[in-house]
Amino acid sequence: MIPANSDDVRIGVYVCQCGSNIGSVVDCEGVAAWAGENLPHVAVARENKFMCSSLGQEMIEKDIRELGLNRVVVAACSPHLHEATFRGACQRAGLNPFLFDMVSIREQVSWVNTDKGIATEKAKALISGGVRRVAHNEPLDPITVKIDPNVLVVGGGIAGIQAALEIADAGYHVYLVEREPSLGGHMAQFDKTFPTLDCSACILTPKMFTAGNHKNITLLTYSEVEKVDGYIGNFTVRIRQKARKLNTATCTGCGLCEEKCPKKVIDDVFEAGLGYRKAIYRPFPQAVPKYPVIDTENCTYFQRGTCKVCQKFCPTGAIDFGQEDEVLTVNVGNIILATGFDLFDCRRIPQYGYGRLANVFTSLEFERLSNAAGPTGGKVVLRDGVSVPQTVCIVHCAGSRDRNYNKYCSAICCMQSLKFAHLVKERTGARVYNCYIDIRTPAKAYDEFYQHIIEEGIIFVRGKVAEVTDAVRLAGEEGKLIVQVEDTLVGKQRRIPVDMVILSAGLEPRYDAKEVGKLFGISCSMDGWFIERHPKLDPVATMTDGIFIAGSCQGPKDIPAAVAQGAAAAARVQGLISRREITLEPVRAQVDEAKCSGCRICNTMCPFNAISFRADPTRPGGGVTEINPALCQGCGTCVAACPAGAIRGTHFTDEQIMAQIEGVLLRNPAREHAVEKEAVYA
Amino acid sequence: MAHNGESKPKFAMYWAASCGGCEIAVLNTHELILEVDANFDVVFWPVAMDAKYHDVEAMDDGSITLCLFNGAIRNDENEEMAHLLRRKSQLLVAFGSCASEGCIPGLANLYSKQTMLDTAFSTITTDNPGAVRPIIAYDMPEGRIEILRTLDQVVKVDYSMPGCPPESHQIAAVVRLVIDALHGNAALPPRGAVIGAGDSTVCDECRRTRSEKTITEFRRMATFQPDPVQCLLEQGILCSGMATRSGCDARCPSANMPCIGCYGPAAGVVDQGARMMSAVASVIGGNDPKEIRAIMRGIADPAGTFYRFSLPSSLLRHAKV
Numbered sequence A: 001m002i003p004a005n006s007d008d009v010r011i012g013v014y015v016c017q018c019g020s021n022i023g024s025v026v027d028c029e030g031v032a033a034w035a036g037e038n039l040p041h042v043a044v045a046r047e048n049k050f051m052c053s054s055l056g057q058e059m060i061e062k063d064i065r066e067l068g069l070n071r072v073v074v075a076a077c078s079p080h081l082h083e084a085t086f087r088g089a090c091q092r093a094g095l096n097p098f099l100f101d102m103v104s105i106r107e108q109v110s111w112v113n114t115d116k117g118i119a120t121e122k123a124k125a126l127i128s129g130g131v132r133r134v135a136h137n138e139p140l141d142p143i144t145v146k147i148d149p150n151v152l153v154v155g156g157g158i159a160g161i162q163a164a165l166e167i168a169d170a171g172y173h174v175y176l177v178e179r180e181p182s183l184g185g186h187m188a189q190f191d192k193t194f195p196t197l198d199c200s201a202c203i204l205t206p207k208m209f210t211a212g213n214h215k216n217i218t219l220l221t222y223s224e225v226e227k228v229d230g231y232i233g234n235f236t237v238r239i240r241q242k243a244r245k246l247n248t249a250t251c252t253g254c255g256l257c258e259e260k261c262p263k264k265v266i267d268d269v270f271e272a273g274l275g276y277r278k279a280i281y282r283p284f285p286q287a288v289p290k291y292p293v294i295d296t297e298n299c300t301y302f303q304r305g306t307c308k309v310c311q312k313f314c315p316t317g318a319i320d321f322g323q324e325d326e327v328l329t330v331n332v333g334n335i336i337l338a339t340g341f342d343l344f345d346c347r348r349i350p351q352y353g354y355g356r357l358a359n360v361f362t363s364l365e366f367e368r369l370s371n372a373a374g375p376t377g378g379k380v381v382l383r384d385g386v387s388v389p390q391t392v393c394i395v396h397c398a399g400s401r402d403r404n405y406n407k408y409c410s411a412i413c414c415m416q417s418l419k420f421a422h423l424v425k426e427r428t429g430a431r432v433y434n435c436y437i438d439i440r441t442p443a444k445a446y447d448e449f450y451q452h453i454i455e456e457g458i459i460f461v462r463g464k465v466a467e468v469t470d471a472v473r474l475a476g477e478e479g480k481l482i483v484q485v486e487d488t489l490v491g492k493q494r495r496i497p498v499d500m501v502i503l504s505a506g507l508e509p510r511y512d513a514k515e516v517g518k519l520f521g522i523s524c525s526m527d528g529w530f531i532e533r534h535p536k537l538d539p540v541a542t543m544t545d546g547i548f549i550a551g552s553c554q555g556p557k558d559i560p561a562a563v564a565q566g567a568a569a570a571a572r573v574q575g576l577i578s579r580r581e582i583t584l585e586p587v588r589a590q591v592d593e594a595k596c597s598g599c600r601i602c603n604t605m606c607p608f609n610a611i612s613f614r615a616d617p618t619r620p621g622g623g624v625t626e627i628n629p630a631l632c633q634g635c636g637t638c639v640a641a642c643p644a645g646a647i648r649g650t651h652f653t654d655e656q657i658m659a660q661i662e663g664v665l666l667r668n669p670a671r672e673h674a675v676e677k678e679a680v681y682a
Numbered sequence B: 001m002a003h004n005g006e007s008k009p010k011f012a013m014y015w016a017a018s019c020g021g022c023e024i025a026v027l028n029t030h031e032l033i034l035e036v037d038a039n040f041d042v043v044f045w046p047v048a049m050d051a052k053y054h055d056v057e058a059m060d061d062g063s064i065t066l067c068l069f070n071g072a073i074r075n076d077e078n079e080e081m082a083h084l085l086r087r088k089s090q091l092l093v094a095f096g097s098c099a100s101e102g103c104i105p106g107l108a109n110l111y112s113k114q115t116m117l118d119t120a121f122s123t124i125t126t127d128n129p130g131a132v133r134p135i136i137a138y139d140m141p142e143g144r145i146e147i148l149r150t151l152d153q154v155v156k157v158d159y160s161m162p163g164c165p166p167e168s169h170q171i172a173a174v175v176r177l178v179i180d181a182l183h184g185n186a187a188l189p190p191r192g193a194v195i196g197a198g199d200s201t202v203c204d205e206c207r208r209t210r211s212e213k214t215i216t217e218f219r220r221m222a223t224f225q226p227d228p229v230q231c232l233l234e235q236g237i238l239c240s241g242m243a244t245r246s247g248c249d250a251r252c253p254s255a256n257m258p259c260i261g262c263y264g265p266a267a268g269v270v271d272q273g274a275r276m277m278s279a280v281a282s283v284i285g286g287n288d289p290k291e292i293r294a295i296m297r298g299i300a301d302p303a304g305t306f307y308r309f310s311l312p313s314s315l316l317r318h319a320k321v
Ligand SMILES: Cc1cc2nc3c(=O)[nH]c(=O)nc-3n(C[C@H](O)[C@H](O)[C@H](O)COP(=O)(O)OP(=O)(O)OC[C@H]3O[C@@H](n4cnc5c(N)ncnc54)[C@H](O)[C@@H]3O)c2cc1C
Pocket: A154, A155, A156, A157, A158, A159, A160, A177, A178, A179, A180, A183, A184, A185, A186, A187, A190, A192, A193, A194, A195, A223, A224, A225, A338, A339, A340, A341, A343, A363, A364, A367, A412, A416, A419, A510, A516, A550, A551, A552, A553, A557, A558, A559, A560, A562
């Protein structure tokens, strides 16, 4: 290892034009010449149109071999995009890839500056930082880890089912964890699905059944992940399987208990509050698995100590009131999160009257209303359960595209509203209004569906609904709900009296998405959706290796897109499994035990649980802190926290960071004078 | 070390911007003073004997074997003496916190010279009927008041010895080491080293029990009697032991008082205050920003707490005023 300030340090600096991306704003030629003349230890400085091209890479390789370079700096796009490319070039020429440093002069300079002069000076400053830093870089060896072929899929909606099936069919074992008593997610609640109007249950049930009975799938319903330790290839996951209070080995799923149970409960989850279930229940008849669960908070026996009707009637004696939660620990190599969405709570828009005006329904309520297996057997009726509406208004964008609630478009509500319009018309013959801001039907066969709905005689009013009220102002409004809306195509206010209003509520991140993200070490966007690694090029991976996301937990999407993502995540995971082992960045934190006082400041800091405290009574502090290099992701949190400076972040040492800062500030004692003349940031 | 045995090696001690505590600490080594006298010719030590600057100027360059320089560099006079003693000394030691980190006088670097003088010359106890003030721009050698600097920011020093003041047992050990080295019985540490201190932190010498920390309230010593066994920080007291170089035998925490950081940053650490801040920030409890802010309000005088001894030698050095 050559010391940072030794004369033997020979740095090659390469300034990329990135076509005109950088070249049109930064004087690349001038910057390269400046670096060659002014920065310490620079043996060669060149510029090139496309450093990432084979020619650019070969240039680096040739210089390493012929000029004896032992450090390389490329000033170009971003490490995110091409760090691996240039590390590869160094490696091919026999230089340890960690003796390379990448300086971003595209994302951080040319794309965010228009003034050529300032941009060029900033590029110099950043390159100066890179050059000074790279002198302190040390050769590092990548860490190799084995990939456990088992996979965890969290969330048994359509996205999670699809992912699990793909992986299981490929011959690998999947643990499929679903929080509710049954698989299915939101799709299980629908009657018909757009744009084909095929029956949701007909296409979902076979998949649920296959997933439930697949030899490679361990289905863990009524279960939740409590703890995740480890890293790509080697996660250890603790799962709590809540007690169903019945023995699944003997239960045949006959449903007698459900039938006989005297305790009725409003079903807020599956029936969206429109229907009842029993205290012992399956969310719906086709539930997978077929076993019921006892809702102990509502069960008469658990609340009052008597009843046990279910036990009396159960022909196989499966009911087990004393059953406890089971906690199991599984090892997996990769994890796919498919935890889906929550529906926007329409009570948050008081002027739409949901929760106050009986005949204002949410979209999910309507799904249940129109579902043949729902509380009304598929009859579209008002809240009284009997009256058939004569006029219905469907309000688009409830809670979406509105800066007071969610700014984004929920993507599915237009199509779902069109589906509703069709179903209302078909089931009741009512007059149907759709009040919309824009109609968004971009996917395959979607606009055709829209045209078809128009032809069915649905009335479209372009305008955002201001209010739904029962305050009568005009004749003909008595006993009606009045929808106040500006018809922007005609340019006038309208009051539309209707019998029923359906709010097309938006899609929101799960209420607990942040906590779930934290549990798995991934983050959420400003809106709360899980963040993908790259919005275009890497939509199902995350910034945490080995954790993938699929379906509507990543953002609002329809079934085809959710299924595609489930399959995509599965393909990514299978790719990793078939590699058997992967190399990890050796960027890790290390504790210098001689300096660690055991103050324990760092002990709770690590987001990856890599830190532990080893008791040692011979030390005054009672012990010393240890970092498991396999778990550490090199995030640097503990490095910053340790007051004693006892933790060193490999590849991000104090020397490297300080040298880079000084370089950026163009403080350059070796050639101070030359630099100062040029400097604008000095 | 060059010592021909004919005349005794020469010793000097000087104070620049400091309180005088360092001198007391040296005297506090009791009978060791006699050893100093037996082994050295004391040629310059304004607090103990009369000598003029021109006496020093008249000495041969490099003729002082050991010079303990305490106090920081506040004005031109301090600076001139730093250069002079550097020239005359073989071993120049930045002695004590002021000389090595800037110490309490260095906190004035947070203010303009004017504000500093206004503050210093109009306290309740100031008896100054004529409202006499030093003139900032008076261009006499003694007159100009500067941003306070540490000794090594002005001249090259051979060793630094932290502490406010350095512990007497550490002073004794250092003096003995130099004496032994003069007699060829010991080797001096490499130039630039920190001497008279440990390489770890005060926590490392502290006997209090500690566990994983979460601070939900900062408390001050005046308001309660801390538990004598549990780590003070865990009791909500801002103890700087974890970010402070060892060497004092954890004197303050042993006396049920928090470490205030006088031994400067731990080995290899650039900025003691920043270390302390990020450590404390790491263990503040609560997720709600409002709650966190309320907890943080319990930190009285953050700059003076975290940078009490090290502002001029930190990455910040001084405020832009
Ligand atoms: C009213 C309405 C109508 C719609 N109609 C259509 C339509 O006709 N056609 C169409 O293509 N799309 C439609 N959609 C969109 C469709 O619902 C979604 O595309 C689809 O449900 C997304 O599936 P998913 O698996 O990503 O999420 P979800 O269906 O939400 O499933 C997620 C699953 O994960 C489980 N889960 C959540 N958190 C955890 C956890 N921490 N641990 C374990 N399990 C967890 C949940 O219980 C759930 O089972 C409609 C949406 C709505 C709201």
